[in-house]
Amino acid sequence: xxxxxxxxxxxxxxxxxxxxxxxxxxxxxxxxxxxxxxxxxxxxxxxxxxxxxxxxxxxxxxxxxxxxxxxxxxxxxxxxxxxxxxxxxxxxxxxxxxxxxxxxxxxxxxxxxxxxxxxxxxxxxxxxxxxxxxxxxxxxxxxxxxxxxxxxxxxxxxxxxxxxxxxxxxxxxxxxxxxxxxxxxxx
Amino acid sequence: xxxxxxxxxxxxxxxxxxxxxxxxxxxxxxxxxxxxxxxxxxxxxxxxxxxxxxxxxxxxxxxxxxxxxxxxxxxxxxxxxxxxxxxxxxxxxxxxxxxxxxxxxxxxxxxxxxxxxxxxxxxxxxxxxxxxxxxxxxxxxxxxxxxxxxxxxxxxxxxxxxxxxxxxxxxxxxxxxxxxxxxxxxxxxxxxxxxxxxxxxxxxxxxxxxxxxxxxxxxxxxxxxxxxxxxxxxxxxxxxxxxxxxxxxxxxxxxxxxxxxxxxxxxxxxxxxxxxxxxxxxxxxxxxxxxxxxxxxxxxxxxxxxxxxxxxxxxxxxxxxxxxxxxxxxxxxxxxxxxxxxxxxxxxxxxxxxxxxxxxxxxxxxxxxxxxxxxxxxxxxxxxxxxxxxxxxxxxxxxxxxxxxxxxxxxxxxxxxxxxxxxxxxx
Numbered sequence: 001x002x003x004x005x006x007x008x009x010x011x012x013x014x015x016x017x018x019x020x021x022x023x024x025x026x027x028x029x030x031x032x033x034x035x036x037x038x039x040x041x042x043x044x045x046x047x048x049x050x051x052x053x054x055x056x057x058x059x060x061x062x063x064x065x066x067x068x069x070x071x072x073x074x075x076x077x078x079x080x081x082x083x084x085x086x087x088x089x090x091x092x093x094x095x096x097x098x099x100x101x102x103x104x105x106x107x108x109x110x111x112x113x114x115x116x117x118x119x120x121x122x123x124x125x126x127x128x129x130x131x132x133x134x135x136x137x138x139x140x141x142x143x144x145x146x147x148x149x150x151x152x153x154x155x156x157x158x159x160x161x162x163x164x165x166x167x168x169x170x171x172x173x174x175x176x177x178x179x180x181x182x183x184x185x186x187x
Numbered sequence: 188x189x190x191x192x193x194x195x196x197x198x199x200x201x202x203x204x205x206x207x208x209x210x211x212x213x214x215x216x217x218x219x220x221x222x223x224x225x226x227x228x229x230x231x232x233x234x235x236x237x238x239x240x241x242x243x244x245x246x247x248x249x250x251x252x253x254x255x256x257x258x259x260x261x262x263x264x265x266x267x268x269x270x271x272x273x274x275x276x277x278x279x280x281x282x283x284x285x286x287x288x289x290x291x292x293x294x295x296x297x298x299x300x301x302x303x304x305x306x307x308x309x310x311x312x313x314x315x316x317x318x319x320x321x322x323x324x325x326x327x328x329x330x331x332x333x334x335x336x337x338x339x340x341x342x343x344x345x346x347x348x349x350x351x352x353x354x355x356x357x358x359x360x361x362x363x364x365x366x367x368x369x370x371x372x373x374x375x376x377x378x379x380x381x382x383x384x385x386x387x388x389x390x391x392x393x394x395x396x397x398x399x400x401x402x403x404x405x406x407x408x409x410x411x412x413x414x415x416x417x418x419x420x421x422x423x424x425x426x427x428x429x430x431x432x433x434x435x436x437x438x439x440x441x442x443x444x445x446x447x448x449x450x451x452x453x454x455x456x457x458x459x460x461x462x463x464x465x466x467x468x469x470x471x472x473x474x475x476x477x478x479x480x481x482x483x484x485x486x487x488x489x490x491x492x493x494x495x496x497x498x499x500x501x502x503x504x505x506x507x508x509x510x511x512x513x514x515x516x517x518x519x520x521x522x523x524x525x526x527x528x529x530x531x532x533x534x535x536x537x538x539x540x541x542x543x544x545x546x547x548x549x550x551x552x553x554x555x556x557x558x559x560x561x562x563x564x565x566x567x568x569x570x571x572x573x574x575x576x577x578x579x580x581x582x583x584x585x586x587x588x589x590x591x592x593x594x595x596x597x598x599x600x601x602x603x604x605x606x607x608x609x610x611x612x613x614x
Contacts, residue, residue: 011456014456014459014460014463015452015455015456015459016455017459018247018251018455018458018459018462019455021244021247021429022248022251022429022432022433023433025248025425025426025429026429026430026433028426029422029426029429029430033421053241056241056244057239057240057241057244060238060243060244060247060462060466061238061239063247063459063462063463064238064462064463064466064467064470065463066463067459067460067462067463067464067466067467068463068464068466068467070459070460070463071460071463071464071467074460076460076461076464077206077207077208077209077464077467078206078207078464078518079201079203079204079205079206079207079209079210080201080202080204080207080516080517080561081204082202082516082560082561083202083203083204084202084203084204095203095204096204098203098205099203099204099205099206099209100205102200102203102205102209102213103205103206103209105213106209106212106213106216109216110212110234113227113230113231113234114231114234114235116231117228117231117232117234117235120228139235142234142235
């Protein structure tokens with residue numbers, strides 16, 4: 001139950017961040033060009049959209065950190081499997097597991113480094129240039145996203161030990177096009 | 188010495204098949220923890236500031252725009268327009284596929300997406316007309332590679348951010364090489380079709396051409412938005428990317444109506460997934476090149492090249508070989524992110540133009556996408572055509588050889604890449 005809520009929340013957060021960032025930059029560009037049109041100038045100049053660029057960057061940083069965790073679940077992080085595919089039964093599984101645990105280790109180290117860093121930044125009271133947002137909130141994306149990613153690596157490793165299956169992102173499937181199957185294409 | 192340790196460790200981790208991003212990050216952490224006295228704070232800072240650039244944000248926007256466009260509508264209309272132009276020649280449908288790939292490449296920044304968008308429609312149609320399956324799959328998987336050469340291009344954005352060159356200039360520099368390669372691929376296709384007497388389509392009337400142009404107008408307008416917008420300075424490249432995402436959304440949902448609003452969240456999620464993966468590679472590649480720079484490796488390499496009086500043409504030949512081999516086993520973004528900062532000091536010392544080099548790298552990455560064992564275009568084309576990877580690798584040979592000839596031209600005639608940006612006064 002908790003896991004399903006977490007899954008949905010993760011998907012919901014990253015999809016909305018992408019949509020929001022796109023709309024913000026769109027609005028900022030429209031606003032900038034509206035300010036040069038005499039008729040609209042008066043209205044446009046009352047709004048200040050200097051913060052748009054900064055907000056967009058921060059939204060994408062959050063999207064990237066949580067999206068990376070989502071990517072572990074969907075198996076989109078590709079590696080070089082040249083050697084791996086040539087390995088036989090016991091070693092193949094061991095190497096795959098090593099890779100997953102290495103991922104968990106790396107993200108765990110990053111999470112703790114990041115947490116330490118955020119703690120220090122919070123102490124300095126540093127704020128962002130345009131929005132004057134406390135920087136520790138922005139940087140919180142790293143420890144949060146990285147811990148989630150670590151959790152996902154462990155989850156995938158556990159599932160692999162139990163079932164022998166890995167999530168794999170079908171590279172031949174590009175979102176939005178329903179490919180005709182090989183048989184259909186052959187007609 | 189440190190270079191040997193760093194690259195040795197990285198290769199060892201890389202070939203276990205773990206994600207490229209993780210192997211890069213782990214190499215950096217291991218090295219810093221065991222062999223150097225860099226304060227961990229500066230590493231942590233890189234972790235945060237690695238992707239804090241507005242230029243990088245063009246990548247998620249272009250991916251989003253591309254995903255909206257791949258939805259049948261735009262691609263299908265472009266194919267109709269293209270076949271109405273060249274369909275009456277030998278191998279008309281295949282040539283139409285090449286032209287459609289070039290058109291779609293001008294609105295999309297990714298090669299596999301171009302292969303899917305155009306191939307999924309053209310290939311079944313070609314088979315129905317009696318083309319051999321290998322011919323159809325070969326022409327589409329290679330022409331789809333135009334996706335990253337003709338601007339916009341995600342690979343070019345990666346190159347630009349990792350070397351601090353201008354995205355706009357790179358985009359403009361890609362136009363002439365892109366058109367040249369499209370022409371070369373078209374000529375080879377026409378020659379093969381003429382020799383084997385593949386079917387021709389009836390010549391389209393002027394009215395047909397106008398009608399299909401008007402149908403594809405909204406899709407083609409995106410070319411004007413992106414390239415025109417960046418060149419005229421109306422938008423920065425990132426803004427142009429965001430505008431094209433909004434524009435593609437409006438065209439797909441409201442103008443062509445091929446996408447329902449209910450499908451939009453799925454497109455957003457898929458785009459977020461892909462962009463987050465690329466941004467994660469960027470973060471870790473930034474860490475990796477921070478380590479390399481910290482150990483003075485690029486500078487040492489540059490010194491070595493200058494010290495040995497290496498002629499630029501020898502260097503370019505060597506770099507092409509390295510990139511082609513790397514392209515066979517790794518996907519493009521990682522190669523560009525690691526190699527570009529490493530090579531940049533050498534370029535400056537040897538007097539090679541960074542824009543020219545960026546185009547050269549992009550062409551290498553294109554070839555990497557159609558060479559086994561790791562060629563994204565081949566995977567995609569194999570999914571569409573039902574051909575195995577080994578059959579496909581043979582099927583692409585005529586076009587692959589053409590691309591290698593083209594690579595030679597781009598390498599030794601910098602004017603091909605630099606003429607347009609110079610003429611337009613951008614550099």
